[in-house]
Amino acid sequence: MDKLIINVAVCGSAPTREQNPAIPHSPEEIAQEALRAWRAGASVVHIHVRDPQSGSPAFERELFAEALERIRAESDMLVNLTTSGFNIQAEDPDEERMLPISLKPDLCSLDVGSLNFRGRVFINPTEWVDKAARRMQENGVKPEIEVFELGHLRQALDMVQRGLVNEPPYFQFCLGIPWGAPADLDTLMAFRRQLNIDCPWSVLGVGARQLPITTHAILMGGHVRVGFEDNLYLSRGVLADSNARFVERTVELAKILQREVATCDDARQILGIKPKA
Secondary structure, three states, rough: OOOEEEEEEEOOOOOOOOOOOOOOOHHHHHHHHHHHHHHHOOOOOEEEEEEOOOOOOOOHHHHHEEEEEHHHHHHHOOOEOOOOOOOOOOOHHHHHHHHHHHHHOOOOEEOOEEEEEEEEEEEEHHHHHHHHHHHHHHOEEEEEEEOHHHHHHHHHHHHHHHOOOOOOOEEEEEEOOOOOOOOOOOHHHHHHHHHHOOOOEEEEEEEHHHHHHHHHHHHHEEEEEOOOOOOEEEEEEEEEOOHHHHEEEEEEEHHHOOOOOOHHHHHHHHHOOOOOO
């Protein structure tokens, strides 16, 4: 069984400081949260950016670049920049979504398939997904293939067969998001069965489902994502004051379950990612 990769999603685009005052806004704050999580045991950080003053979701090259540079200046953490682009207002939003790839992070998220998502439609046309995968290949960026339904997984496996994703492919099972697949053991096992190739996979669970679903993943040989993007509470009614709290808990849980936690070098080896020059 591989060592456990802990991926921390430090802010996402939806959580607000009204919900939890610890949500980071500026690139400096986002980087600080990433570095706290790295010191606690996380090897990968998933980055969305915000307007530094208002905290509103943003998608600007300068904000991504600053967060990336700050993290790399102080750590060997693998950086995963989002391409989800929910709030893009550009003339060509499909092209704008691929902007983070040009910064050559270690990974970029690649959402495969469309779905009803938090009261709106999250549209990921097949043509755009294939184009983004090719762009990542050209730039030496590893796609973290995010799937929200079993049909998305089938599409992603077809992409692997067509050579659009370099070996080994890396999957993130996104569970518990309205209205995607639920975050329960039956669903996780179904995803794992349908993943009919030997490759690294990870799981996230939203809200109160984060702890149980990541525990199942640790036992099953998968990797995990934790952090404010998916959950704001350490326990019922108790807000987390940092993303590092989720990482610390995951590290302790891994020790109890006798699963060694991956270093950043371990994560690179597992995911087939070379250090950036």
